[in-house]
Amino acid sequence: MTKTRGIYIHIPFCTGKCFYCDFYSVRATPEVMKEYVAALILETRAAFGRVSEAVTDTVYFGGGTPSLMSPEDIAAILSAVSDGAPYAPEEITLECNPDPNTDFSAYRDAGVNRISMGVQSLNDGVLVSAGRRHTASDALKAVSKACEAFENVSVDLMLGLPGQSVSDVVSDVRTLAPSVKHFSAYMLKLEKGTKLYRFVSDKTVLLPSDDETADMYDACMGEMEKNGIYRYEISNFARDGYASKHNLKYWMRDEYLGLGAAAHGFQDGYRYHNPSSVSRYVSGENFGAGRTVNEYVSLADAKEEAIMLALRTDKGLDTDRFDAEFDADFFSDYRDEIAALASLTERDGSFFRIKRDKMLFESFVAREFMK
Numbered sequence: 001m002t003k004t005r006g007i008y009i010h011i012p013f014c015t016g017k018c019f020y021c022d023f024y025s026v027r028a029t030p031e032v033m034k035e036y037v038a039a040l041i042l043e044t045r046a047a048f049g050r051v052s053e054a055v056t057d058t059v060y061f062g063g064g065t066p067s068l069m070s071p072e073d074i075a076a077i078l079s080a081v082s083d084g085a086p087y088a089p090e091e092i093t094l095e096c097n098p099d100p101n102t103d104f105s106a107y108r109d110a111g112v113n114r115i116s117m118g119v120q121s122l123n124d125g126v127l128v129s130a131g132r133r134h135t136a137s138d139a140l141k142a143v144s145k146a147c148e149a150f151e152n153v154s155v156d157l158m159l160g161l162p163g164q165s166v167s168d169v170v171s172d173v174r175t176l177a178p179s180v181k182h183f184s185a186y187m188l189k190l191e192k193g194t195k196l197y198r199f200v201s202d203k204t205v206l207l208p209s210d211d212e213t214a215d216m217y218d219a220c221m222g223e224m225e226k227n228g229i230y231r232y233e234i235s236n237f238a239r240d241g242y243a244s245k246h247n248l249k250y251w252m253r254d255e256y257l258g259l260g261a262a263a264h265g266f267q268d269g270y271r272y273h274n275p276s277s278v279s280r281y282v283s284g285e286n287f288g289a290g291r292t293v294n295e296y297v298s299l300a301d302a303k304e305e306a307i308m309l310a311l312r313t314d315k316g317l318d319t320d321r322f323d324a325e326f327d328a329d330f331f332s333d334y335r336d337e338i339a340a341l342a343s344l345t346e347r348d349g350s351f352f353r354i355k356r357d358k359m360l361f362e363s364f365v366a367r368e369f370m371k
């Protein structure tokens with residue numbers, strides 16, 4: 001069978017910092033962005049020379065805000081990707097912020113075939129309290145324009161933002177679902193070092209309780225289902241045939257090259273990451289698969305990873321695949337853990353999964369399998 005590979009390309013530029021965000025992202029001049037594209041092309045060429053051969057079938061431009069890059073820049077990067085290794089692209093995603101002035105057709109012509117838009121909420125007050133730089137009206141116009149140019153549009157929502165209610169979330173899904181093929185719905189994680197963390201610590205901002213956020217999650221999923229959009233991973237929901245092929249690679253522990261400053265990759269049994277520094281990246285110093293911090297994934301760690309990642313999906317762990325990959329007998333080797341988790345998990349043929357209504361206990365379940 002031909003080996004396939006995904007490529008993740010990190011574009012670490014944003015026009016400001018959302019209050020909850022702890023990702024690496026910076027403001028940049030057009031000149032720096034040009035240098036960054038040139039460095040990405042160099043890294044792409046170098047990386048293909050250092051890793052085993054595989055067919056590239058998915059590309060994901062994540063950020064940051066990849067749509068700050070011009071369609072010409074995206075085309076140039078894709079050209080380096082397609083020149084460097086066998087290329088049979090099935091899914092090429094561009095993340096973008098909701099800007100109604102975006103020329104979506106130009107990105108389509110550059111080779112992108114899927115848009116993932118960070119809408120987060122359609123309540124203007126909630127957007128302000130999250131430090132977002134768009135309005136609900138911007139988002140609706142941008143989604144509509146994206147859907148004119150692309151058949152496959154995904155929208156990101158956040159749950160548990162300050163001032164957000166269950167009815168906000170239900171209304172957001174009801175408004176957006178008819179147009180889109182896919183949602184990602186992430187529950188807010190309050191990260192140290194962010195503005196929001198400070199506001200909450202100072203008690204100038206109050207977050208919804210964990211129970212309220214869990215109610216938002218359940219209501220969000222219920223409303224999506226009414227619209228024919230079903231969960232396939234704890235935070236991801238799609239119409240039939242529109243689950244993200246690229247993101248599924250992460251949960252299946254398939255290989256992907258990570259390119260760009262702060263990008264992570266998983267290649268030939270190693271996990272690696274590039275330095276979180278645009279200036280070091282554009283200077284060409286110390287980057288790329290096989291060159292930066294490499295962490296060999298031991299057999300024990302690989303087994304834990306495989307279980308932990310697969311349990312995030314609704315299908316669960318394919319134990320036939322697990323047994324073949326690790327020369328194991330899952331149901332026998334983990335007999336005690338499985339017995340201890342009987343109220344939260346279930347077996348479906350050769351698959352082992354978390355019960356549908358217990359998915360929010362995913363971290364607890366995964367911990368049981370860690371030594």
Ligand code: SF4
Pocket residue numbers: 013014016017018021022023025063064065097118
């Ligand atoms: S747009 Fe995304 S990456 Fe940029 S600051 Fe906001 S959350 Fe972070």
